[in-house]
Amino acid sequence: MMHPIYMIVAVDEHLGIGKAGHLPWKLRKEYKYFRDTTRKTEDSNKQNMVIMGHRTWDSLEPEFRPLPNRRNVVLTRHADLAVDGAEVCNSLDKAIALADEKTEKIFVLGGGQIFKEFINDPRLTGIYLTKVHQTFDCDTFFPEIPATFGQPKKIGSDEENGISYDFLFYGFI
Numbered sequence: 001m002m003h004p005i006y007m008i009v010a011v012d013e014h015l016g017i018g019k020a021g022h023l024p025w026k027l028r029k030e031y032k033y034f035r036d037t038t039r040k041t042e043d044s045n046k047q048n049m050v051i052m053g054h055r056t057w058d059s060l061e062p063e064f065r066p067l068p069n070r071r072n073v074v075l076t077r078h079a080d081l082a083v084d085g086a087e088v089c090n091s092l093d094k095a096i097a098l099a100d101e102k103t104e105k106i107f108v109l110g111g112g113q114i115f116k117e118f119i120n121d122p123r124l125t126g127i128y129l130t131k132v133h134q135t136f137d138c139d140t141f142f143p144e145i146p147a148t149f150g151q152p153k154k155i156g157s158d159e160e161n162g163i164s165y166d167f168l169f170y171g172f173i
């Protein structure tokens with residue numbers, strides 16, 4: 001069964017996405033955009049699936065996970081890992097294969113390792129990328145975006161705490 005697969009990410013001016021296991025910034029409205037985009041379905045009988053690396057799962061506050069109204073899948077190579085409220089998989093292919101007729105879209109949430117492993121995969125439909133117009137001290141980065149995606153489309157923009165950002169989309173909706 002084929003489902004569209006999107007990445008969704010917020011990057012700084014140098015493609016930085018994380019620092020010491022957390023987001024480098026706190027942008028409330030950007031998080032709301034992430035939440036709305038990953039939850040929204042055309043068909044109210046379906047849900048989206050979100051796939052994330054073990055470290056990204058760990059970075060979520062325990063009271064905010066699993067991400068509600070989405071099917072949560074966590075990638076780990078530790079077969080015995082139990083994660084409350086999420087399914088566990090030891091490969092991206094197996095995680096994608098979990099999507100069924102109740103799944104509308106798949107969102108790959110990161111982090112750095114997972115984005116790097118999937119960025120050149122031909123199954124990647126598009127990338128929702130928020131460009132934060134500032135440079136933060138980061139230790140984790142988003143990979144280079146393949147030239148085949150061409151120029152992104154600007155979906156919108158916002159600003160908070162003196163930080164401006166653009167909502168971009170790479171690919172064909």
Ligand SMILES: NC(=O)c1ccc[n+]([C@@H]2O[C@H](COP(=O)([O-])OP(=O)(O)OC[C@H]3O[C@@H](n4cnc5c(N)ncnc54)[C@H](OP(=O)(O)O)[C@@H]3O)[C@@H](O)[C@H]2O)c1
Binds near residue numbers: 019021023053
């Ligand atoms: N700005 C953003 O939009 C954004 C989005 C997401 C995350 N982040 C940030 O990114 C950072 C986390 O990224 P990260 O690169 O350190 O870690 P990550 O990609 O979230 O998770 C890495 C872990 O995933 C598992 N894994 C990786 N590849 C796998 C595979 N092919 N099969 C099965 N399991 C696999 C391993 O878990 P085990 O060790 O359990 O085997 C590995 O340690 C944090 O700072 C987070 O806040 C930012």
